[in-house]
Amino acid sequence: MAFDIAGVPGFAYGGDYSAEQWPEEVWADDVRLMKAAGVNLVTVGVFAWAMLETAPGRYEFGWLDRLMDQLAAHGVAVDLATATASPPPWFSHANPDSLPVEADGNRLWYGSRQTFCPSSPAYRSAAGALVEELANRYAGHPALAMWHVNNEYGCHVARCWCDTSAAAFRSWLVRKYTTLDALNTAWGTAFWSQRYTAWDQVIPPRRTPSFPNPTQLLDFYRFSSDELLACFRAERDAIRRHSTGIPITTNFLLDRWGVDFWSWAGEVDLVSMDHYLLGESEDPYAGLAFVADLARSLAGGRPWALMEHATSAVNWQPRNLAKPPGQLRRDSLGHVARGADAVLYFQWRASRAGAEKWHSGMVPHAGTETKVWREVVGLGADLAGLSEVAGSEVVVDAAILLDWASIWAQAHPSQPSVDLDPVRITEQWHAALRAATVTCDFAPPGGDLARYRLILVPALHLVSDADAANLVSYVDGGGTVLIGPYSGVVDEHDHIRLNGYGVWSDLLGVRVEEFFPLPDGRRVALSDGTSGRVWTELATAKTADVLVTYADGPLAGAPALTRRGTAYYLTTHLDDAALRVLLERIARAAGVEPVLCDPPRWVEAVKRRHADGREWTFVANDGEVPVDVLGTVLNPGALTISTGFAARSDSA
Amino acid sequence: MAFDIAGVPGFAYGGDYSAEQWPEEVWADDVRLMKAAGVNLVTVGVFAWAMLETAPGRYEFGWLDRLMDQLAAHGVAVDLATATASPPPWFSHANPDSLPVEADGNRLWYGSRQTFCPSSPAYRSAAGALVEELANRYAGHPALAMWHVNNEYGCHVARCWCDTSAAAFRSWLVRKYTTLDALNTAWGTAFWSQRYTAWDQVIPPRRTPSFPNPTQLLDFYRFSSDELLACFRAERDAIRRHSTGIPITTNFLLDRWGVDFWSWAGEVDLVSMDHYLLGESEDPYAGLAFVADLARSLAGGRPWALMEHATSAVNWQPRNLAKPPGQLRRDSLGHVARGADAVLYFQWRASRAGAEKWHSGMVPHAGTETKVWREVVGLGADLAGLSEVAGSEVVVDAAILLDWASIWAQAHPSQPSVDLDPVRITEQWHAALRAATVTCDFAPPGGDLARYRLILVPALHLVSDADAANLVSYVDGGGTVLIGPYSGVVDEHDHIRLNGYGVWSDLLGVRVEEFFPLPDGRRVALSDGTSGRVWTELATAKTADVLVTYADGPLAGAPALTRRGTAYYLTTHLDDAALRVLLERIARAAGVEPVLCDPPRWVEAVKRRHADGREWTFVANDGEVPVDVLGTVLNPGALTISTGFAARSDSA
Amino acid sequence: MAFDIAGVPGFAYGGDYSAEQWPEEVWADDVRLMKAAGVNLVTVGVFAWAMLETAPGRYEFGWLDRLMDQLAAHGVAVDLATATASPPPWFSHANPDSLPVEADGNRLWYGSRQTFCPSSPAYRSAAGALVEELANRYAGHPALAMWHVNNEYGCHVARCWCDTSAAAFRSWLVRKYTTLDALNTAWGTAFWSQRYTAWDQVIPPRRTPSFPNPTQLLDFYRFSSDELLACFRAERDAIRRHSTGIPITTNFLLDRWGVDFWSWAGEVDLVSMDHYLLGESEDPYAGLAFVADLARSLAGGRPWALMEHATSAVNWQPRNLAKPPGQLRRDSLGHVARGADAVLYFQWRASRAGAEKWHSGMVPHAGTETKVWREVVGLGADLAGLSEVAGSEVVVDAAILLDWASIWAQAHPSQPSVDLDPVRITEQWHAALRAATVTCDFAPPGGDLARYRLILVPALHLVSDADAANLVSYVDGGGTVLIGPYSGVVDEHDHIRLNGYGVWSDLLGVRVEEFFPLPDGRRVALSDGTSGRVWTELATAKTADVLVTYADGPLAGAPALTRRGTAYYLTTHLDDAALRVLLERIARAAGVEPVLCDPPRWVEAVKRRHADGREWTFVANDGEVPVDVLGTVLNPGALTISTGFAARSDSA
Secondary structure (H helix, E strand, O other): OOOOOOOOOOOEEEEEEOHHHOOHHHHHHHHHHHHHHOOOEEEEOOOOHHHHEEEOOEEOOHHHHHHHHHHHHOOOEEEEEOOOOOOOHHHHHHOHHHOOEOOOOOEOOOOOOOOOOOOOHHHHHHHHHHHHHHHHHHOOOOOEEEEEOOOOOOOOOOOOOOHHHHHHHHHHHHHHHOOHHHHHHHHOOOHHHOOOOOHHHOOOOOOOOOOOOHHHHHHHHHHHHHHHHHHHHHHHHHHHOOOOOOOEEOEEEOOOOOOOHHHHHOOOOOOEEEOOOOOOOOOHHHHHHHHHHHHHHHOOOOOEEEEEOOOOOOOOOOEOOOOOOOHHHHHHHHHHHOOEEEEEEOOOEOOOOOOOOOOOOOEOOOOOOOHHHHHHHHHHHHHHHOHHHOOOEEOOOEEEEOOHHHHHHHOOOOOOEOOOOHHHHHHHHHHHHHHOOOOEEEEOOOOOOOOOOEEEEOOOOEOOHHHHHHHHHHHHOOOEEEEOOOOOOEOOOOOEOOOOOOOOHHHHOEEEEEEEEOOOOOEEEEOOOOEEEOEEEEEEEOOOEEEEEEOOOOOOOOEEEEEEOOEEEEOOEEOHHHHHHHHHHHHHHOOOOOOOOOOOOOEEEEEEEOOOOOEEEEEEEOOOOOEEEOOEEEOOOOEEEEEOOOHHHOOO | OOOOOOOOOOOEEEEEEOHHHOOHHHHHHHHHHHHHHOOOEEEEOOOOHHHHEEEOOEEOOHHHHHHHHHHHHOOOEEEEEOOOOOOOHHHHHHOHHHOOEOOOOOEOOOOOOOOOOOOOHHHHHHHHHHHHHHHHHHOOOOOEEEEEOOOOOOOOOOOOOOHHHHHHHHHHHHHHHOOHHHHHHHHOOOHHHOOOOOHHHOOOOOOOOOOOOHHHHHHHHHHHHHHHHHHHHHHHHHHHOOOOOOOEEOEEEOOOOOOOHHHHHOOOOOOEEEOOOOOOOOOHHHHHHHHHHHHHHHOOOOOEEEEEOOOOOOOOOOEOOOOOOOHHHHHHHHHHHOOEEEEEEOOOEOOOOOOOOOOOOOEOOOOOOOHHHHHHHHHHHHHHHOHHHOOOEEOOOEEEEOOHHHHHHHOOOOOOEOOOOHHHHHHHHHHHHHHOOOOEEEEOOOOOOOOOOEEEEOOOOEOOHHHHHHHHHHHHOOOEEEEOOOOOOEOOOOOEOOOOOOOOHHHHOEEEEEEEEOOOOOEEEEOOOOEEEOEEEEEEEOOOEEEEEEOOOOOOOOEEEEEEOOEEEEOOEEOHHHHHHHHHHHHHHHOOOOOOOOOOOOEEEEEEEOOOOOEEEEEEEOOOOOEEEOOEEEOOOOEEEEEOOOHHHOOO | OOOOOOOOOOOEEEEEEOHHHOOHHHHHHHHHHHHHHOOOEEEEOOOOHHHHEEEOOEEOOHHHHHHHHHHHHOOOEEEEEOOOOOOOHHHHHHOHHHOOEOOOOOEOOOOOOOOOOOOOHHHHHHHHHHHHHHHHHHOOOOOEEEEEOOOOOOOOOOOOOOHHHHHHHHHHHHHHHOOHHHHHHHHOOOHHHOOOOOHHHOOOOOOOOOOOOHHHHHHHHHHHHHHHHHHHHHHHHHHHOOOOOOOEEOEEEOOOOOOOHHHHHOOOOOOEEEOOOOOOOOOHHHHHHHHHHHHHHHOOOOOEEEEEOOOOOOOOOOEOOOOOOOHHHHHHHHHHHOOEEEEEEOOOEOOOOOOOOOOOOOEOOOOOOOHHHHHHHHHHHHHHHOHHHOOOEEOOOEEEEOOHHHHHHHOOOOOOEOOOOHHHHHHHHHHHHHHOOOOEEEEOOOOOOOOOOEEEEOOOOEOOHHHHHHHHHHHHOOOEEEEOOOOOOEOOOOOEOOOOOOOOHHHHOEEEEEEEEOOOOOEEEEOOOOEEEOEEEEEEEOOOEEEEEEOOOOOOOOEEEEEEOOEEEEOOEEOHHHHHHHHHHHHHHOOOOOOOOOOOOOEEEEEEEOOOOOEEEEEEEOOOOOEEEOOEEEOOOOEEEEEOOOHHHOOO
């Protein structure tokens, strides 16, 4: 799979074009402005089902024909959506069973979007018919450059607890376990008298008086991800029956955690994703870097498409902060730095009405005499100037192991500590590497790790024996690993590994005896002067060197950080600064070099490189004071791109 | 419509008399105590349906006959309730479909009160039959002085999402839009694929996976207010078929915001309302003044009735604070100051049992050897002494524009900032005027504004073109206006006005380009040394003078306060103190004079005046230290009334 | 009823043995380890229904036969559970109406535990049949030492609002009130038009628009407790039909408040209860002491069984803190000090899977080379060494009145102050006595009080006339009482006592006129230099001495603490330190002597004594520094037991 949006050279630039919201006389103006801004790709039809099919089987493609023709005529390529993300009222009204049901048994109604049960046969059938029509009609259209299936799967309805879903869940379980005995063993139903004696007794984890069965919950999360994936596959396959050579994608929403994107990544022709800055977070760009690195990892290191982001405010945060001057460029090029070769916004023209009318657009409500429009035009020019960068890959030597099933296992409401959030911890480790200007991938536990010099395992609670062995092989082959606490503790059925919690005991040379989560906000002193937070463990070093111990509390003297060869283990969690120091030390020992030596706080630096050696270093200053980087002064909010710079020759 | 409670001269004084809760032998004692306290009006029967109709069509009026006769015999007039506010168990049990349903689909059961769907035909029919019987029987009773329809419409159930309500909603929409095309346009259903193709697809905004359609929500709020109003009208009209010359009212609950009282005000013969101090709020009297001014405004400036308040604690606040000595008088006369000519409590005798048994009464649980009873008797004497004041009007030169639909539009869960609460902002502006002893009305955006010297528009987000033009005419006619940010931005369908958000751009001489809500708790410095909070805007002065600019942040240098002739615009919100200074300055410029010049903090002053020039100034000290006002010392908690005082001759 | 676990001498020691979760080959190892630890009693089968009955009427007792035989062979006695606490999936699937329904109308599903409506005929019938089979089969088994009915009744589902429960509620009400008139009077249905005219109109207090009827709510709570008790009785009686001489218990969960354990205590042969330390609370042992004293009180002062506690962390707290070294012993012996003669854990072997897999066990996940196992063995040895203590009683001279119905009445959502939580207040008073090393019982308001020198009434809001008179008789007989505010204010129907709120007015010589709850966090100064919190009252001393008055606020000068003979009354609540001083003073005056004179902070001391005079004093140091007690130094976390010590000869 290569990054190839049919007919779009260099960077793709544009956004969602909801033309159906505007009178056709506006379209001409739209095309004129698109050309002025350098837009070469627009997404069409994402929420147009009700306009394309006005009654069962009654299709109205006239307006779309005219729109596609007009865009083709002006050289704007189209990412054509299948329009299935929001079933029309006539559909939901005729098929009330297709509406999703929550765990408490209450149905969700139409009136917003994504109002479908992923397992609904009526929905799948109606969606499939529409896609078939679209693919057949537009497969050969000159404007067509990409297919866009559905939209943000799982954004609002990642799971459904209705009876239809229950039946589909049982089918999925039959396929997985074959026998009820196997299910009973996997789910540990000997506990709390939960043994199933017939398949039809098995239900989704609906609201129940106490903690649900953890493996039932975990399997239901897996099932739900697979059901949405089946929806995607059905649409993709329908397209492929009519359309060849045009890449098919769906826009991943990576900062929700309802869908296992490792299993999705191989199913799309091209990875695309949506990302919105969290304006009020302390460091919005940390979130950007996280999902951009994840998108690249899902794309196997190759370029990917930023399908949606915002030119300024969004509409769904508590306070939707507008972007100050320059932030639009910083945001967009931050994605480019991490491998995006397409930069698209939601949406082209800000809506006048509807639930997202306060979401910014490329053409704002106030028109083109605006800060936003000027910056949109400026970014178009920037991207045109950078076209040589397109197709290059990001330079990476380290990876963080990440697994959705493991995250889901820890979402069970009966865990040792509510503070031990695997996503937050993974984000913290990623941010610490970023602060050190060490760019990293994410990798699945069973993936090919050999191409990395350093693997971090911040929070891989659940891991199968095979995947655990994969990591051991990696270290045996010379790799370096740092494992965080509470990792490898349960197998793929969420069963605890007995006799020391240690799938990696031998690798690490450490036996863990008992977990000692810390009270809310409490710290524990460590022997190196730093402190542990959230979590501690009563462990014994068997064949490992103890590098740091606890200096107070009930575990005083017990190991906090150990090392056996190139395998490190932390039994606690560190503050950001201490974590960064530790990761820098281990990275250096592993031969991983940062983009910048000793970078100042709030500076981000990432490198892209072509196979032929041409490379670009993207450096941004996200702080509030100017910084001196690579001999030049970088102002707050600024992002600069250097060509051919060699970080290694830099003096500290 | 004149304020005229049949047969009650001067001030009406009394309370809800739930005689059905007590043995009839208590009634004689009640009447004796009423006379002792100067009570001349009691409300009877508010929650007596179950006692008046014990099975469908089986009426038992004997006890009410005896009660009315006894009251008439002793000269206590009766405000007779229609008793429809709480359907009896036999009714709800026989008509389960009459029970309201919430947005999540769950039904609410009987066992408290107001357990009816406003659109229920069964409820309307049963209520109508009861009212017909009551009106027929008591129309000519000598005790009858007023009709009291239902009770606090919308207090608990302002909206219902059941299928009956859905059908009624569709009928309302057909009446409003005539065609589905018009509805689709108004609701902006081109967004998110929500186009309706048949009327029966349209439903109330039930729980849905993402943000509901904003105009659907807004129209549902409008519909719901109208449905309750239809309930009121049906009862009123039934009464009128039998009873003439007796005013009909219903007690408005003005600090909920579920019902559009502008549309209700013209339907009652006499405006009455309930108000309860929020004991733990920083300034409970600010809330009192707000709703009292609103009640007077709904009454067109004429006297109104305080139908319910409390002699001491209520039962429904987290901590139900008792009133310290003197507060009963301060509270009640505070309403009189702002135009109340009737002062009634909930309730005459505190209940022994039931959900409100901890609500205070005029006769407390502990009997008449109590602080409360002594103050109840004292207030009766006060009111008798003030009888000359009754019928006078409050002196007002300024008004605040207020609109329920605009408030509802901002209640949509997808707005630029959760901090921009239009009610809180309106309260802040009202409180700032009150602190300056400038009494103000509230006015509907389309109302007659010519009688005011100053109009404030703190938070009128939604306004129709016609209503916007009404304000322009007002300024053209010499009026002064101050408009707050985010005002006039959407039309009556909640569609955004394009090209600068400005229905008042020309009036103000300002073009707004983009909204910059502030992060949580953040301030921005202004050029005059004050600071902005919650909200800022990127605006340009076209034909306006810039009076204040932003002094830091991304909008540094942009206008914060502008003036074009007598039209002022604020692009941010101010602290209380700065807002008071600004409003005082503009009021002075507009020729609006305060009751007191330079009043001390925590002093309230309001003036009532007869057409013949007799006037009274009510001055209260709500602070914790004595203050010197008008040459006399006013102790904390005290309220004094001066006759014939001329504020204008006062030296500062 | 004597404490007598058949065939177990001295202390019983052990835990829940969920053998069905492990392969049978593990059992031999289990028995070996049990002997090593001194375990002599295990609970078997609590959650084994699905393993014992695999389809309706198909029983599989083979595995249980083998298990019981093996335990008998090694001298480990069995507390055999009836296994009815968690119906199997086949049952719930076949009987969906047996699933509980919440107040909002939503059903709770199976998939966790306790998934049954207490009134379900299907559940009761299936449970009864299983119990009959078990009792018949194992009545004469040599391992059998005790019967364990169900498990933690009411832990998750104390109440059900389904139609079946509604019918059962009506039957219960018919039995209680006989006539609807009586119910209408008791419930005060003259308020809010709630009069019932037919029994079938009466329903549980389901979700309703405003505050539910308080007496309906109170009766529903009483009914729900009785329904669960009926479940218990049915199982107990089924056992008794087959098994004689073996005590029958069920494990009470005393820190939930859903079930009225006074009414349960007389129904069990032996009181047992579960207790788990709240690791993050400021003083976890205060909670332990509270429920241990309550368990002993329910047992009539005789020894009781600690059926469950934890060797280290539990799994259901936000942060499940592991026990530092020594805390296991402190926790367990803390129960022994207060009368426990059986010390059992949940559970023997920590689970590998299921919702409670992170709950610690006697045999931890990490095996026997662990802190936990070493301490488990150590405690077994401790208990063996203390066997002489078994059967002795705790020395007690004071009691606190406690009543579930009173607590429930205050749970109505319309009370004067949310801060006035009767459980928190009772805990505070208990903790103050404990800090003074005065051990106390809890007593029901109508119980035999003559054996105590001091009665405390911290928060008895609801009390019947008869129970109120019981307290008066106690004082008339020479007893001392301290009553807290808001006590005795309502009768058993939650009707307010008029004319001064005073069922104890004459006893106390005080008339209360009005309640003045304090604003959030506010204090009021008292004349003795301390301060009142949460609550104040406007009261008048009629025949009482005023010991302390309010020193500021609206009630300045009014009584805060009064005394009439040996009857004291507080009109406010005190800080912990002031409360302790007051209770020490009154206790001393009443002739109640503490175990230690002037004990240091964080020291607990309790005395057990045999009828023949042998006695043991348990002293623990729960602080963070060593303390000097009885001439010896006690380290933090330590608990020591002195024999034959005479506290009374101690110098202060």
